[in-house]
Amino acid sequence: MEKKRPLLLLSNDDGVMAKGLNVLIDILRPLGDIVVMAPDGGRSGCACGVTVSQPIHYQLISEEPGVAIYKCTGMPVDCVKLAMHAVLDRTPDVVVSGINHGDNSSINVHYSGTMGVVIEGCLSGIPAVGFSLCDHHHDASFEPLRSYIFDIVKNVIEKGLPAEVCLNVNFPVADPIKGIKVCQQAKGYWNQEFDPCPRKFDDKYFWLAGSFINTDASNDKNDRTALDNGYATITPVKVDVTAYEAIEQIEAWFI
Amino acid sequence: MEKKRPLLLLSNDDGVMAKGLNVLIDILRPLGDIVVMAPDGGRSGCACGVTVSQPIHYQLISEEPGVAIYKCTGMPVDCVKLAMHAVLDRTPDVVVSGINHGDNSSINVHYSGTMGVVIEGCLSGIPAVGFSLCDHHHDASFEPLRSYIFDIVKNVIEKGLPAEVCLNVNFPVADPIKGIKVCQQAKGYWNQEFDPCPRKFDDKYFWLAGSFINTDASNDKNDRTALDNGYATITPVKVDVTAYEAIEQIEAWFI
Numbered sequence: 001m002e003k004k005r006p007l008l009l010l011s012n013d014d015g016v017m018a019k020g021l022n023v024l025i026d027i028l029r030p031l032g033d034i035v036v037m038a039p040d041g042g043r044s045g046c047a048c049g050v051t052v053s054q055p056i057h058y059q060l061i062s063e064e065p066g067v068a069i070y071k072c073t074g075m076p077v078d079c080v081k082l083a084m085h086a087v088l089d090r091t092p093d094v095v096v097s098g099i100n101h102g103d104n105s106s107i108n109v110h111y112s113g114t115m116g117v118v119i120e121g122c123l124s125g126i127p128a129v130g131f132s133l134c135d136h137h138h139d140a141s142f143e144p145l146r147s148y149i150f151d152i153v154k155n156v157i158e159k160g161l162p163a164e165v166c167l168n169v170n171f172p173v174a175d176p177i178k179g180i181k182v183c184q185q186a187k188g189y190w191n192q193e194f195d196p197c198p199r200k201f202d203d204k205y206f207w208l209a210g211s212f213i214n215t216d217a218s219n220d221k222n223d224r225t226a227l228d229n230g231y232a233t234i235t236p237v238k239v240d241v242t243a244y245e246a247i248e249q250i251e252a253w254f255i
Numbered sequence: 256m257e258k259k260r261p262l263l264l265l266s267n268d269d270g271v272m273a274k275g276l277n278v279l280i281d282i283l284r285p286l287g288d289i290v291v292m293a294p295d296g297g298r299s300g301c302a303c304g305v306t307v308s309q310p311i312h313y314q315l316i317s318e319e320p321g322v323a324i325y326k327c328t329g330m331p332v333d334c335v336k337l338a339m340h341a342v343l344d345r346t347p348d349v350v351v352s353g354i355n356h357g358d359n360s361s362i363n364v365h366y367s368g369t370m371g372v373v374i375e376g377c378l379s380g381i382p383a384v385g386f387s388l389c390d391h392h393h394d395a396s397f398e399p400l401r402s403y404i405f406d407i408v409k410n411v412i413e414k415g416l417p418a419e420v421c422l423n424v425n426f427p428v429a430d431p432i433k434g435i436k437v438c439q440q441a442k443g444y445w446n447q448e449f450d451p452c453p454r455k456f457d458d459k460y461f462w463l464a465g466s467f468i469n470t471d472a473s474n475d476k477n478d479r480t481a482l483d484n485g486y487a488t489i490t491p492v493k494v495d496v497t498a499y500e501a502i503e504q505i506e507a508w509f510i
Binding site: 042044045046047048049050051052053055056057058059077078081082085086107109110111113116119123124125152155159161162164165167180182183184185187189190192193194197202204205206207208234235236237238239240241242243244245246247249250251253254 | 297299300301302303304305306307308310311312313314332333336337340341362364365366371374378379380410414416417419420422435437438439440442444445447448449452457459460461462463489490491492493494495496497498499500501502504505506508509
Protein backbone atom coordinates (compact mmCIF):
# COMPACT_ATOMS: atom_id res chain seq x y z
CA MET A 1 0.00 0.00 0.00
CA GLU A 2 1.24 3.44 -0.89
CA LYS A 3 2.47 5.42 2.07
CA LYS A 4 0.38 8.55 2.52
CA ARG A 5 2.03 11.95 2.58
CA PRO A 6 2.24 13.43 6.07
CA LEU A 7 -0.88 15.34 7.13
CA LEU A 8 -0.24 18.74 8.72
CA LEU A 9 -3.05 20.48 10.66
CA LEU A 10 -2.43 24.23 10.90
CA SER A 11 -4.11 26.91 12.97
CA ASN A 12 -3.32 30.20 14.70
CA ASP A 13 -4.83 32.89 16.90
CA ASP A 14 -4.49 35.88 14.57
CA GLY A 15 -7.16 34.54 12.24
CA VAL A 16 -7.26 32.91 8.83
CA MET A 17 -6.29 36.10 6.97
CA ALA A 18 -3.12 36.76 8.98
CA LYS A 19 0.12 37.02 7.03
CA GLY A 20 1.93 34.75 9.50
CA LEU A 21 -0.43 31.83 8.82
CA ASN A 22 -0.19 32.26 5.07
CA VAL A 23 3.61 32.35 5.19
CA LEU A 24 3.49 29.18 7.33
CA ILE A 25 1.37 27.39 4.69
CA ASP A 26 3.87 28.41 2.04
CA ILE A 27 6.88 27.18 4.06
CA LEU A 28 5.35 23.81 4.99
CA ARG A 29 3.69 22.91 1.67
CA PRO A 30 6.60 20.68 0.53
CA LEU A 31 6.36 18.59 3.70
CA GLY A 32 2.90 17.07 3.17
CA ASP A 33 -0.81 17.68 2.80
CA ILE A 34 -2.00 20.74 4.67
CA VAL A 35 -5.39 21.35 6.27
CA VAL A 36 -5.93 24.73 7.92
CA MET A 37 -8.72 25.34 10.42
CA ALA A 38 -8.30 28.87 11.73
CA PRO A 39 -10.47 31.42 13.53
CA ASP A 40 -12.41 33.80 11.28
CA GLY A 41 -10.75 36.78 13.00
CA GLY A 42 -8.23 37.67 15.67
CA ARG A 43 -8.28 35.71 18.95
CA SER A 44 -5.07 36.99 20.54
CA GLY A 45 -4.60 36.20 24.21
CA CYS A 46 -7.32 33.57 24.39
CA ALA A 47 -5.02 30.85 25.77
CA CYS A 48 -6.62 27.38 25.83
CA GLY A 49 -10.11 28.90 25.86
CA VAL A 50 -12.98 26.87 24.40
CA THR A 51 -16.38 28.01 23.14
CA VAL A 52 -19.04 26.56 25.43
CA SER A 53 -21.93 29.04 25.32
CA GLN A 54 -22.69 29.07 21.60
CA PRO A 55 -22.39 26.70 18.64
CA ILE A 56 -19.32 26.85 16.41
CA HIS A 57 -19.71 27.17 12.66
CA TYR A 58 -17.08 26.27 10.08
CA GLN A 59 -16.71 26.81 6.36
CA LEU A 60 -14.34 25.68 3.60
CA ILE A 61 -12.88 28.80 2.04
CA SER A 62 -10.37 27.44 -0.45
CA GLU A 63 -9.11 24.12 -1.72
CA GLU A 64 -6.32 23.20 -4.11
CA PRO A 65 -4.14 20.09 -4.40
CA GLY A 66 -2.35 19.66 -1.06
CA VAL A 67 -3.91 22.63 0.76
CA ALA A 68 -7.47 22.96 2.14
CA ILE A 69 -8.33 26.06 4.18
CA TYR A 70 -11.27 26.27 6.58
CA LYS A 71 -12.30 29.07 8.89
CA CYS A 72 -14.53 28.83 11.95
CA THR A 73 -16.19 30.99 14.55
CA GLY A 74 -14.36 29.30 17.41
CA MET A 75 -11.15 29.85 19.31
CA PRO A 76 -7.78 28.24 18.52
CA VAL A 77 -8.42 25.17 20.71
CA ASP A 78 -11.87 24.76 19.11
CA CYS A 79 -10.15 24.78 15.71
CA VAL A 80 -8.06 21.73 16.58
CA LYS A 81 -10.97 19.84 18.13
CA LEU A 82 -13.34 20.71 15.27
CA ALA A 83 -10.87 19.81 12.52
CA MET A 84 -10.15 16.44 14.10
CA HIS A 85 -13.79 15.59 14.75
CA ALA A 86 -15.59 17.04 11.73
CA VAL A 87 -13.16 17.56 8.84
CA LEU A 88 -10.12 15.27 8.84
CA ASP A 89 -10.39 11.64 7.77
CA ARG A 90 -7.19 10.63 9.55
CA THR A 91 -5.10 11.72 12.53
CA PRO A 92 -2.67 14.51 11.61
CA ASP A 93 1.05 13.73 11.80
CA VAL A 94 1.72 17.14 13.28
CA VAL A 95 -0.19 20.18 14.55
CA VAL A 96 1.48 23.49 13.69
CA SER A 97 0.42 26.90 14.98
CA GLY A 98 1.35 30.43 13.95
CA ILE A 99 3.30 32.16 12.77
CA ASN A 100 2.09 34.42 15.55
CA HIS A 101 2.48 38.16 15.19
CA GLY A 102 3.99 38.69 18.65
CA ASP A 103 6.16 37.10 21.34
CA ASN A 104 4.98 33.98 23.18
CA SER A 105 8.11 33.28 25.20
CA SER A 106 8.31 33.09 29.00
CA ILE A 107 5.05 33.18 30.98
CA ASN A 108 3.20 34.28 27.83
CA VAL A 109 2.85 30.57 27.12
CA HIS A 110 -0.07 30.73 29.58
CA TYR A 111 -1.96 33.52 27.75
CA SER A 112 -1.16 32.52 24.19
CA GLY A 113 -3.83 31.31 21.77
CA THR A 114 -1.01 30.20 19.48
CA MET A 115 0.12 27.86 22.23
CA GLY A 116 -3.53 26.89 22.88
CA VAL A 117 -3.47 25.17 19.48
CA VAL A 118 -0.22 23.42 20.37
CA ILE A 119 -1.31 22.28 23.83
CA GLU A 120 -4.56 20.92 22.37
CA GLY A 121 -2.61 19.00 19.73
CA CYS A 122 -0.34 17.60 22.43
CA LEU A 123 -3.27 16.64 24.69
CA SER A 124 -4.64 14.75 21.67
CA GLY A 125 -1.39 12.78 21.41
CA ILE A 126 -0.14 14.54 18.26
CA PRO A 127 3.33 16.11 17.98
CA ALA A 128 2.72 19.85 18.05
CA VAL A 129 4.73 23.02 17.61
CA GLY A 130 3.93 26.74 17.71
CA PHE A 131 5.88 29.52 16.02
CA SER A 132 5.90 33.16 17.08
CA LEU A 133 7.83 36.22 15.93
CA CYS A 134 8.54 39.03 18.40
CA ASP A 135 6.86 41.57 16.10
CA HIS A 136 3.13 42.18 16.41
CA HIS A 137 2.77 44.26 13.22
CA HIS A 138 0.37 42.81 10.66
CA ASP A 139 2.99 43.21 7.91
CA ALA A 140 5.92 41.80 9.93
CA SER A 141 8.71 40.21 7.87
CA PHE A 142 8.87 36.44 8.31
CA GLU A 143 11.57 35.82 5.66
CA PRO A 144 14.49 35.13 8.05
CA LEU A 145 12.39 32.40 9.75
CA ARG A 146 11.73 30.21 6.71
CA SER A 147 14.56 27.68 6.89
CA TYR A 148 14.28 27.40 10.68
CA ILE A 149 10.57 26.61 10.56
CA PHE A 150 10.98 24.12 7.73
CA ASP A 151 13.78 22.28 9.57
CA ILE A 152 11.98 22.19 12.92
CA VAL A 153 8.71 20.83 11.49
CA LYS A 154 10.65 18.29 9.38
CA ASN A 155 12.41 17.11 12.56
CA VAL A 156 9.13 16.90 14.47
CA ILE A 157 7.51 14.81 11.70
CA GLU A 158 10.49 12.49 11.28
CA LYS A 159 11.62 12.12 14.92
CA GLY A 160 8.47 12.83 16.89
CA LEU A 161 8.39 14.39 20.34
CA PRO A 162 8.44 12.88 23.84
CA ALA A 163 4.98 11.97 25.17
CA GLU A 164 3.09 14.95 26.65
CA VAL A 165 5.69 17.42 25.39
CA CYS A 166 5.17 20.10 22.73
CA LEU A 167 7.29 22.97 21.44
CA ASN A 168 7.03 26.75 21.86
CA VAL A 169 9.31 28.32 19.24
CA ASN A 170 9.98 32.06 19.23
CA PHE A 171 12.00 34.22 16.84
CA PRO A 172 13.72 37.54 17.46
CA VAL A 173 13.40 40.45 15.05
CA ALA A 174 16.85 39.87 13.56
CA ASP A 175 18.29 39.20 10.12
CA PRO A 176 20.18 37.01 10.13
CA ILE A 177 19.05 35.12 13.23
CA LYS A 178 22.14 33.98 15.17
CA GLY A 179 21.05 30.34 15.53
CA ILE A 180 18.77 28.18 17.69
CA LYS A 181 18.85 27.65 21.45
CA VAL A 182 16.74 25.07 23.27
CA CYS A 183 15.58 26.99 26.32
CA GLN A 184 13.60 27.07 29.53
CA GLN A 185 10.63 29.34 30.21
CA ALA A 186 12.00 32.68 31.43
CA LYS A 187 11.02 33.75 34.91
CA GLY A 188 9.40 37.16 35.12
CA TYR A 189 6.22 39.16 35.31
CA TRP A 190 4.22 41.95 33.66
CA ASN A 191 4.20 45.29 35.47
CA GLN A 192 1.98 48.41 35.35
CA GLU A 193 -0.51 46.37 33.46
CA PHE A 194 -3.26 48.89 32.63
CA ASP A 195 -3.59 52.15 30.77
CA PRO A 196 -6.58 54.27 31.77
CA CYS A 197 -8.99 55.21 28.96
CA PRO A 198 -11.63 57.27 30.77
CA ARG A 199 -15.04 57.76 29.21
CA LYS A 200 -17.14 60.84 30.00
CA PHE A 201 -18.22 60.67 33.69
CA ASP A 202 -16.51 57.29 34.24
CA ASP A 203 -12.81 56.73 34.89
CA LYS A 204 -13.11 52.96 35.44
CA TYR A 205 -12.13 51.98 31.89
CA PHE A 206 -8.70 50.46 31.24
CA TRP A 207 -6.67 48.91 28.44
CA LEU A 208 -4.54 45.92 29.33
CA ALA A 209 -0.95 47.12 28.80
CA GLY A 210 2.35 46.91 30.67
CA SER A 211 5.84 45.64 30.04
CA PHE A 212 7.50 42.33 30.79
CA ILE A 213 10.24 42.17 33.43
CA ASN A 214 12.70 39.30 32.94
CA THR A 215 13.83 38.48 36.49
CA ASP A 216 16.47 35.98 35.40
CA ALA A 217 18.00 37.94 32.54
CA SER A 218 21.57 36.79 33.11
CA ASN A 219 20.61 33.17 32.45
CA ASP A 220 21.10 32.56 28.74
CA LYS A 221 19.14 29.27 28.85
CA ASN A 222 16.12 31.49 29.54
CA ASP A 223 14.04 31.95 26.37
CA ARG A 224 13.47 35.69 26.76
CA THR A 225 17.19 36.34 27.26
CA ALA A 226 18.18 34.21 24.27
CA LEU A 227 15.68 36.14 22.10
CA ASP A 228 17.15 39.43 23.35
CA ASN A 229 20.54 38.10 22.26
CA GLY A 230 19.31 37.41 18.72
CA TYR A 231 18.67 33.66 18.89
CA ALA A 232 15.60 31.67 17.89
CA THR A 233 14.37 29.72 20.92
CA ILE A 234 12.70 26.33 21.30
CA THR A 235 11.10 25.89 24.72
CA PRO A 236 9.77 22.35 25.27
CA VAL A 237 6.46 22.54 27.15
CA LYS A 238 4.79 19.82 29.21
CA VAL A 239 1.02 19.36 29.45
CA ASP A 240 1.15 17.43 32.73
CA VAL A 241 1.44 20.46 35.01
CA THR A 242 1.39 18.52 38.29
CA ALA A 243 3.96 19.89 40.76
CA TYR A 244 4.98 16.36 41.84
CA GLU A 245 7.69 17.70 44.14
CA ALA A 246 5.06 19.60 46.19
CA ILE A 247 2.76 16.64 46.88
CA GLU A 248 4.48 15.50 50.08
CA GLN A 249 4.55 19.00 51.55
CA ILE A 250 0.81 19.50 51.00
CA GLU A 251 0.03 15.99 52.30
CA ALA A 252 1.74 16.93 55.58
CA TRP A 253 -1.00 19.53 56.22
CA PHE A 254 -3.54 16.78 56.76
CA ILE A 255 -1.61 14.32 58.94
CA MET B 256 2.18 48.65 64.46
CA GLU B 257 -1.01 46.65 64.38
CA LYS B 258 -0.83 43.59 62.20
CA LYS B 259 -3.34 43.84 59.37
CA ARG B 260 -5.90 41.12 58.84
CA PRO B 261 -5.09 38.86 55.89
CA LEU B 262 -6.34 40.19 52.54
CA LEU B 263 -8.11 37.62 50.35
CA LEU B 264 -8.70 38.37 46.65
CA LEU B 265 -11.53 36.26 45.24
CA SER B 266 -12.69 35.67 41.68
CA ASN B 267 -14.28 32.98 39.53
CA ASP B 268 -15.34 32.20 35.97
CA ASP B 269 -19.08 31.71 36.53
CA GLY B 270 -19.60 35.42 37.20
CA VAL B 271 -20.25 37.60 40.20
CA MET B 272 -23.81 36.34 40.71
CA ALA B 273 -22.88 32.63 40.86
CA LYS B 274 -23.90 30.72 43.96
CA GLY B 275 -20.45 29.12 44.25
CA LEU B 276 -18.71 32.49 44.60
CA ASN B 277 -21.20 33.72 47.18
CA VAL B 278 -20.82 30.56 49.26
CA LEU B 279 -17.04 31.01 49.04
CA ILE B 280 -17.30 34.56 50.41
CA ASP B 281 -19.41 33.26 53.27
CA ILE B 282 -16.95 30.45 54.11
CA LEU B 283 -13.84 32.64 54.02
CA ARG B 284 -15.17 35.77 55.76
CA PRO B 285 -13.74 34.78 59.19
CA LEU B 286 -10.22 34.46 57.71
CA GLY B 287 -9.65 38.10 56.75
CA ASP B 288 -10.72 41.03 54.59
CA ILE B 289 -12.25 39.97 51.30
CA VAL B 290 -12.14 41.80 47.97
CA VAL B 291 -14.01 40.18 45.10
CA MET B 292 -13.34 41.13 41.47
CA ALA B 293 -15.39 38.82 39.29
CA PRO B 294 -16.65 38.79 35.71
CA ASP B 295 -20.08 40.38 35.14
CA GLY B 296 -21.33 37.10 33.64
CA GLY B 297 -20.26 33.56 32.84
CA ARG B 298 -16.81 32.99 31.37
CA SER B 299 -16.60 29.20 31.55
CA GLY B 300 -13.80 27.56 29.59
CA CYS B 301 -11.83 30.76 29.02
CA ALA B 302 -8.61 29.38 30.55
CA CYS B 303 -5.90 32.06 31.06
CA GLY B 304 -7.47 34.26 28.38
CA VAL B 305 -6.95 38.02 28.61
CA THR B 306 -8.92 40.87 27.04
CA VAL B 307 -6.69 42.63 24.53
CA SER B 308 -9.05 44.02 21.89
CA GLN B 309 -11.29 46.22 24.03
CA PRO B 310 -11.03 48.19 27.28
CA ILE B 311 -12.14 46.60 30.55
CA HIS B 312 -14.61 48.37 32.80
CA TYR B 313 -15.09 47.70 36.49
CA GLN B 314 -17.63 48.77 39.06
CA LEU B 315 -18.08 48.47 42.83
CA ILE B 316 -21.38 46.69 43.43
CA SER B 317 -21.44 46.27 47.21
CA GLU B 318 -19.35 47.12 50.24
CA GLU B 319 -19.72 46.25 53.89
CA PRO B 320 -17.13 45.87 56.67
CA GLY B 321 -14.70 43.15 55.56
CA VAL B 322 -16.22 42.43 52.13
CA ALA B 323 -16.04 44.60 48.98
CA ILE B 324 -17.48 43.20 45.75
CA TYR B 325 -16.54 44.47 42.29
CA LYS B 326 -17.59 43.20 38.88
CA CYS B 327 -15.86 43.80 35.57
CA THR B 328 -16.29 43.18 31.87
CA GLY B 329 -13.09 41.14 31.66
CA MET B 330 -12.10 37.51 31.95
CA PRO B 331 -10.92 35.76 35.11
CA VAL B 332 -7.24 36.58 34.53
CA ASP B 333 -8.16 40.21 33.83
CA CYS B 334 -9.97 40.26 37.19
CA VAL B 335 -6.79 39.42 39.09
CA LYS B 336 -4.65 41.87 37.13
CA LEU B 337 -7.23 44.65 37.39
CA ALA B 338 -7.83 44.19 41.11
CA MET B 339 -4.11 44.28 41.85
CA HIS B 340 -3.41 47.29 39.67
CA ALA B 341 -6.50 49.47 40.11
CA VAL B 342 -8.35 48.53 43.31
CA LEU B 343 -6.21 46.97 46.04
CA ASP B 344 -3.90 49.10 48.16
CA ARG B 345 -1.74 46.16 49.21
CA THR B 346 -0.71 42.75 47.87
CA PRO B 347 -3.25 40.04 48.72
CA ASP B 348 -2.16 37.27 51.07
CA VAL B 349 -3.99 34.72 48.99
CA VAL B 350 -5.93 34.52 45.71
CA VAL B 351 -8.95 32.20 45.86
CA SER B 352 -11.08 31.14 42.89
CA GLY B 353 -14.44 29.41 42.65
CA ILE B 354 -16.33 27.63 43.86
CA ASN B 355 -16.70 26.52 40.27
CA HIS B 356 -19.91 24.87 39.15
CA GLY B 357 -18.18 21.96 37.38
CA ASP B 358 -15.13 19.70 37.41
CA ASN B 359 -11.65 21.12 36.78
CA SER B 360 -9.62 17.99 37.48
CA SER B 361 -7.27 16.29 35.02
CA ILE B 362 -6.51 18.05 31.73
CA ASN B 363 -9.40 20.46 32.38
CA VAL B 364 -6.83 22.53 34.25
CA HIS B 365 -5.82 23.80 30.79
CA TYR B 366 -9.32 24.99 29.79
CA SER B 367 -10.49 26.26 33.16
CA GLY B 368 -11.17 29.94 33.83
CA THR B 369 -11.29 29.06 37.52
CA MET B 370 -7.69 27.93 37.26
CA GLY B 371 -6.90 30.99 35.11
CA VAL B 372 -7.46 33.06 38.26
CA VAL B 373 -5.21 30.76 40.24
CA ILE B 374 -2.41 30.62 37.68
CA GLU B 375 -2.46 34.43 37.41
CA GLY B 376 -2.22 34.73 41.19
CA CYS B 377 0.70 32.30 41.22
CA LEU B 378 2.48 34.10 38.35
CA SER B 379 2.14 37.25 40.48
CA GLY B 380 3.91 35.52 43.37
CA ILE B 381 0.80 35.14 45.54
CA PRO B 382 -0.31 31.83 47.08
CA ALA B 383 -3.37 30.80 45.08
CA VAL B 384 -5.99 28.07 45.20
CA GLY B 385 -9.03 27.21 43.09
CA PHE B 386 -12.08 25.22 44.21
CA SER B 387 -14.43 23.31 41.93
CA LEU B 388 -17.38 21.00 42.55
CA CYS B 389 -18.17 18.25 40.03
CA ASP B 390 -21.72 19.58 39.59
CA HIS B 391 -22.41 22.21 36.96
CA HIS B 392 -25.96 23.04 38.10
CA HIS B 393 -26.50 26.67 39.10
CA ASP B 394 -28.14 25.58 42.37
CA ALA B 395 -25.55 22.89 43.26
CA SER B 396 -25.18 22.14 46.99
CA PHE B 397 -21.84 23.33 48.36
CA GLU B 398 -22.59 22.52 52.02
CA PRO B 399 -20.38 19.39 52.34
CA LEU B 400 -17.39 21.46 51.11
CA ARG B 401 -17.42 24.18 53.78
CA SER B 402 -14.97 22.82 56.36
CA TYR B 403 -12.60 21.54 53.66
CA ILE B 404 -12.39 24.91 51.96
CA PHE B 405 -11.96 26.78 55.23
CA ASP B 406 -9.13 24.47 56.33
CA ILE B 407 -7.31 24.53 53.00
CA VAL B 408 -7.34 28.34 52.70
CA LYS B 409 -6.29 28.68 56.35
CA ASN B 410 -3.34 26.37 55.66
CA VAL B 411 -2.40 28.29 52.53
CA ILE B 412 -2.45 31.62 54.41
CA GLU B 413 -0.51 30.30 57.40
CA LYS B 414 1.99 27.98 55.69
CA GLY B 415 2.24 29.43 52.19
CA LEU B 416 2.95 27.39 49.08
CA PRO B 417 6.19 26.45 47.30
CA ALA B 418 7.36 29.07 44.76
CA GLU B 419 5.61 28.79 41.38
CA VAL B 420 3.13 26.21 42.71
CA CYS B 421 -0.63 26.72 43.12
CA LEU B 422 -3.50 24.38 44.01
CA ASN B 423 -6.34 22.92 41.96
CA VAL B 424 -8.91 21.55 44.44
CA ASN B 425 -11.89 19.50 43.24
CA PHE B 426 -14.82 18.02 45.16
CA PRO B 427 -17.00 15.04 44.30
CA VAL B 428 -20.78 15.17 44.56
CA ALA B 429 -20.83 13.23 47.84
CA ASP B 430 -22.10 13.81 51.35
CA PRO B 431 -20.13 13.13 53.37
CA ILE B 432 -16.92 13.49 51.37
CA LYS B 433 -14.59 10.59 52.27
CA GLY B 434 -11.53 12.79 52.93
CA ILE B 435 -8.76 14.58 51.03
CA LYS B 436 -6.15 13.13 48.69
CA VAL B 437 -3.22 15.10 47.29
CA CYS B 438 -3.14 13.97 43.67
CA GLN B 439 -1.57 14.18 40.26
CA GLN B 440 -3.29 15.38 37.11
CA ALA B 441 -5.18 12.43 35.63
CA LYS B 442 -4.14 11.31 32.16
CA GLY B 443 -6.94 11.16 29.64
CA TYR B 444 -8.76 12.87 26.81
CA TRP B 445 -12.17 14.07 25.62
CA ASN B 446 -13.85 11.99 22.92
CA GLN B 447 -16.70 12.59 20.43
CA GLU B 448 -16.33 16.24 21.16
CA PHE B 449 -19.12 17.84 19.09
CA ASP B 450 -22.87 17.59 18.81
CA PRO B 451 -24.30 18.73 15.49
CA CYS B 452 -26.90 21.51 15.64
CA PRO B 453 -27.80 22.06 11.99
CA ARG B 454 -29.42 25.29 10.91
CA LYS B 455 -31.66 25.41 7.85
CA PHE B 456 -29.52 24.79 4.72
CA ASP B 457 -26.29 24.52 6.74
CA ASP B 458 -25.09 21.48 8.67
CA LYS B 459 -21.76 23.00 9.72
CA TYR B 460 -22.91 24.10 13.19
CA PHE B 461 -21.73 22.21 16.27
CA TRP B 462 -21.88 22.39 20.04
CA LEU B 463 -18.74 21.46 21.93
CA ALA B 464 -19.66 18.29 23.84
CA GLY B 465 -18.10 14.89 24.52
CA SER B 466 -17.10 12.84 27.52
CA PHE B 467 -13.80 12.49 29.36
CA ILE B 468 -11.90 9.20 29.17
CA ASN B 469 -9.62 8.56 32.13
CA THR B 470 -6.80 6.46 30.66
CA ASP B 471 -5.14 5.80 34.02
CA ALA B 472 -8.23 4.98 36.07
CA SER B 473 -6.62 2.29 38.21
CA ASN B 474 -4.15 4.81 39.66
CA ASP B 475 -5.73 6.22 42.80
CA LYS B 476 -3.18 9.08 42.98
CA ASN B 477 -4.89 10.35 39.81
CA ASP B 478 -7.29 13.21 40.64
CA ARG B 479 -10.17 12.02 38.43
CA THR B 480 -10.04 8.52 39.96
CA ALA B 481 -9.94 9.85 43.52
CA LEU B 482 -13.00 12.03 42.78
CA ASP B 483 -14.80 8.98 41.36
CA ASN B 484 -14.01 7.22 44.65
CA GLY B 485 -15.62 10.02 46.70
CA TYR B 486 -12.52 11.96 47.81
CA ALA B 487 -11.79 15.67 47.58
CA THR B 488 -8.59 16.17 45.58
CA ILE B 489 -5.77 18.71 45.80
CA THR B 490 -3.60 18.73 42.68
CA PRO B 491 -0.54 20.99 43.05
CA VAL B 492 0.06 22.80 39.74
CA LYS B 493 3.29 24.37 38.50
CA VAL B 494 3.42 27.50 36.35
CA ASP B 495 6.89 26.79 34.96
CA VAL B 496 5.77 24.36 32.25
CA THR B 497 9.23 23.78 30.77
CA ALA B 498 9.80 20.10 29.94
CA TYR B 499 13.36 20.20 31.28
CA GLU B 500 13.88 16.49 30.65
CA ALA B 501 13.28 17.01 26.90
CA ILE B 502 15.85 19.76 26.35
CA GLU B 503 18.78 17.47 25.60
CA GLN B 504 16.79 15.37 23.11
CA ILE B 505 15.71 18.45 21.13
CA GLU B 506 19.22 19.94 21.25
CA ALA B 507 20.51 16.78 19.55
CA TRP B 508 18.51 17.70 16.41
CA PHE B 509 20.82 20.62 15.75
CA ILE B 510 24.25 19.10 16.37
